[in-house]
Amino acid sequence: xxxxxxxxxxxLTLGATLLGTGGGGDPFIAxxxxxxxxxxxxxxxxxxxxxxxxxxxxxTVAVVGAPTVIIEKIPSGSEFADAVRALVSYLxxxxxxxxxxxxxxxxxxxxxxxxxxxGVPCVDADGMRRAFPQIEMTTFTLAGLSASPMSLAxxxxxxxxxxxxxxxxxxxxxxxxxxxxxxANALAxxxxxxxxxxxxxxxxxxxxxxxxxxxLRAVQRQxxxxxxxxxxxxxxxxxxxxxxxxLDRRTTTGFARGTVTIExxxxxxxxxxxxxxxELLLAIENGRPVVTPPDLICMLDFETAEPIxxxxxxxxxxxxxxxxxxxxxxxxxxxLDIVGPAAFGxxxxxxxxxx
Amino acid sequence: xxxxxxxxxxxLTLGATLLGTGGGGDPFIAxxxxxxxxxxxxxxxxxxxxxxxxxxxxxTVAVVGAPTVIIEKIPSGSEFADAVRALVSYLxxxxxxxxxxxxxxxxxxxxxxxxxxxGVPCVDADGMRRAFPQIEMTTFTLAGLSASPMSLAxxxxxxxxxxxxxxxxxxxxxxxxxxxxxxANALAxxxxxxxxxxxxxxxxxxxxxxxxxxxLRAVQRQxxxxxxxxxxxxxxxxxxxxxxxxLDRRTTTGFARGTVTIExxxxxxxxxxxxxxxELLLAIENGRPVVTPPDLICMLDFETAEPIxxxxxxxxxxxxxxxxxxxxxxxxxxxLDIVGPAAFGxxxxxxxxxx
Numbered sequence: 001x002x003x004x005x006x007x008x009x010x011x012l013t014l015g016a017t018l019l020g021t022g023g024g025g026d027p028f029i030a031x032x033x034x035x036x037x038x039x040x041x042x043x044x045x046x047x048x049x050x051x052x053x054x055x056x057x058x059x060t061v062a063v064v065g066a067p068t069v070i071i072e073k074i075p076s077g078s079e080f081a082d083a084v085r086a087l088v089s090y091l092x093x094x095x096x097x098x099x100x101x102x103x104x105x106x107x108x109x110x111x112x113x114x115x116x117x118x119g120v121p122c123v124d125a126d127g128m129r130r131a132f133p134q135i136e137m138t139t140f141t142l143a144g145l146s147a148s149p150m151s152l153a154x155x156x157x158x159x160x161x162x163x164x165x166x167x168x169x170x171x172x173x174x175x176x177x178x179x180x181x182x183x184a185n186a187l188a189x190x191x192x193x194x195x196x197x198x199x200x201x202x203x204x205x206x207x208x209x210x211x212x213x214x215x216l217r218a219v220q221r222q223x224x225x226x227x228x229x230x231x232x233x234x235x236x237x238x239x240x241x242x243x244x245x246x247l248d249r250r251t252t253t254g255f256a257r258g259t260v261t262i263e264x265x266x267x268x269x270x271x272x273x274x275x276x277x278x279e280l281l282l283a284i285e286n287g288r289p290v291v292t293p294p295d296l297i298c299m300l301d302f303e304t305a306e307p308i309x310x311x312x313x314x315x316x317x318x319x320x321x322x323x324x325x326x327x328x329x330x331x332x333x334x335x336l337d338i339v340g341p342a343a344f345g346x347x348x349x350x351x352x353x354x355x
Numbered sequence: 356x357x358x359x360x361x362x363x364x365x366x367l368t369l370g371a372t373l374l375g376t377g378g379g380g381d382p383f384i385a386x387x388x389x390x391x392x393x394x395x396x397x398x399x400x401x402x403x404x405x406x407x408x409x410x411x412x413x414x415t416v417a418v419v420g421a422p423t424v425i426i427e428k429i430p431s432g433s434e435f436a437d438a439v440r441a442l443v444s445y446l447x448x449x450x451x452x453x454x455x456x457x458x459x460x461x462x463x464x465x466x467x468x469x470x471x472x473x474g475v476p477c478v479d480a481d482g483m484r485r486a487f488p489q490i491e492m493t494t495f496t497l498a499g500l501s502a503s504p505m506s507l508a509x510x511x512x513x514x515x516x517x518x519x520x521x522x523x524x525x526x527x528x529x530x531x532x533x534x535x536x537x538x539a540n541a542l543a544x545x546x547x548x549x550x551x552x553x554x555x556x557x558x559x560x561x562x563x564x565x566x567x568x569x570x571l572r573a574v575q576r577q578x579x580x581x582x583x584x585x586x587x588x589x590x591x592x593x594x595x596x597x598x599x600x601x602l603d604r605r606t607t608t609g610f611a612r613g614t615v616t617i618e619x620x621x622x623x624x625x626x627x628x629x630x631x632x633x634e635l636l637l638a639i640e641n642g643r644p645v646v647t648p649p650d651l652i653c654m655l656d657f658e659t660a661e662p663i664x665x666x667x668x669x670x671x672x673x674x675x676x677x678x679x680x681x682x683x684x685x686x687x688x689x690x691l692d693i694v695g696p697a698a699f700g701x702x703x704x705x706x707x708x709x710x
Contacts, residue, residue: 086518156524158517158518158519158524159517159519160518160528160532161445161516162514162515163441163513164514165513169511169513173513173515173532173535176531177528180527180531
């Protein structure tokens with residue numbers, strides 16, 4: 001077990017923004033919630049999956065909605081503990097620890113604040129080690145675990161509990177309800193034991209997030225050899241350096257969708273098109289897929305190396321696009337059915353970044 | 356307590372079709388469910404509110420969705436008991452009797468089948484004594500009771516439990532979820548004690564429905580004086596006799612909406628326009644409101660006196676339009692806020708049929 005103190009939050013937040021792959025909601029708001037929680041309750045306990053009893057009960061918490069809405073409708077905080085309490089009353093048993101469903105975006109940090117408020121530890125593991133737009137897109141689903149029962153709460157006191165026949169149906173129902181509740185709600189889902197999580201989760205994703213955040217900070221400080229150390233740790237590569245020349249955005253069916261086109265600095269005949277569905281999902285260079293889901297597309301400001309979220313994309317921005325391989329926890333039969341290009345409606349084959 | 360046997364079903368079903376005011380779903384499908392239940396479990400117990408202990412626990416059950424969908428997506432039956440079981444597990448206490456939320460349309464009969472399946476009596480009372488398109492449009496809401504917790508179930512095994520800050524928000528959330536689940540789902544709602552129901556419900560609505568059904572059957576058989584006896588019991592009047600000359604229908608935002616225009620047989624300058632939102636809601640003769648909610652508009656085939664549901668309306672149909680006053684249980688402060696013309700978006704004053 002280790003303690004997360006205020007001074008460790010900076011690099012965790014930066015890592016979360018990077019792993020949000022442009023989406024997952026702006027972690028800055030969630031960081032304020034965690035700071036408040038640490039001030040109120042002291043440093044937060046972070047535990048590994050091997051440090052808890054196998055029978056201990058876990059649940060994930062997350063904000064669900066569209067990032068473009070979440071930045072304008074800031075979570076009040078109490079709805080997350082409300083969602084967990086609704087789940088507890090539905091399960092008929094207490095939650096021993098909170099786990100992030102995605103380490104990437106604001107949902108990396110919210111579980112920390114909720115764990116502190118509930119007085120339980122937060123588990124260093126998750127179901128994505130990146131952000132994905134849909135609830136069923138987890139290594140938990142891949143391992144056959146149910147997202148149900150799950151509960152949705154808003155800041156006004158409305159609560160909805162779901163028990164669904166599949167995680168795909170669950171996603172559809174939660175999304176529909178979130179649209180009715182204003183598209184920025186608290187979800188408690190994937191109740192599971194530690195034994196189940198040991199099999200299904202990506203281990204150590206908080207630690208990974210914190211380390212990659214620290215290495216990116218070194219890049220931003222232009223420390224000697226920092227780019228090499230960063231890419232080496234992430235096992236990734238620079239895919240494209242260029243300028244945004246086209247941008248199309250729309251919020252439809254509960255998601256922030258869009259397309260961004262980038263032109264190479266030196267060679268205008270080279271363009272990279274990135275498809276967005278809350279996150280940066282698919283990168284196509286001159287018709288050829290170069291980064292495909294579940295691998296990560298991260299976009300940085302070319303000068304400052306600050307990660308760019310999809311809602312702050314702008315025409316004329318100078319950017320660096322990175323490709324990072326997905327966590328090893330994804331490498332199971334059925335991965336492409338859940339998070340491959342076709343799962344997002346793209347008629348493209350998966351091209352692994354790492355063979 | 357009385358027993359509902361198979362031979363009493365015919366006039367109850369006819370009464371339910373009439374009180375459905377063109378909506379509420381076709382009771383014929385629900386009648387088949389009740390026949391099956393009586394065959395399986397024997398005659399169904401119907402009890403008055405004064406025959407149960409004040410502390411006994413009631414809940415209402417209903418199909419929720421659009422009538423135009425329900426006739427094509429027939430309920431399988433098991434989802435209703437599922438919805439009640441989900442509510443029971445949420446409440447943490449058993450249900451002692453089932454009550455209809457609306458006596459009008461198929462939701463008059465479904466509670467009987469569910470009561471038989473669960474082995475509890477069905478209460479002779481409801482929250483409307485007609486059909487209305489929205490969950491919060493009940494004398495229960497008027498008396499300050501909450502529709503929550505309530506639970507929605509589909510035929511596949513999906514269940515959703517709602518706890519909302521108002522019945523209006525509950526309607527919005529249930530409607531949204533029902534749209535995702537295919538718009539024909541089972542709802543268990545308005546858990547209340549018998550003491551609460553005694554204050555809030557319309558008493559004896561099943562009995563009223565059965566009697567008015569019997570009197571309408573007599574009209575259909577062209578028995579001597581049957582029209583007078585029918586209108587006298589219903590306290591209603593014939594509003595219009597004519598031919599449908601225009602019909603506009605659309606299923607939007609979870610409702611079957613539309614407008615039907617009828618021309619007087621003798622005088623083509625007299626037309627009656629009726630606005631539909633699942634039910635026949637507002638009747639306007641040459642610009643003047645003649646029947647306004649919560650009073651009932653019932654449309655009969657002019658020749659056979661068979662009630663016409665909104666989904667079977669057709670151009671050229673010859674119809675008789677009746678106006679019936681709403682149940683006395685509606686006469687409380689706040690009625691027009693919940694079920695007056697403005698509650699349906701009509702900019703028209705309430706014109707009571709009965710002064």
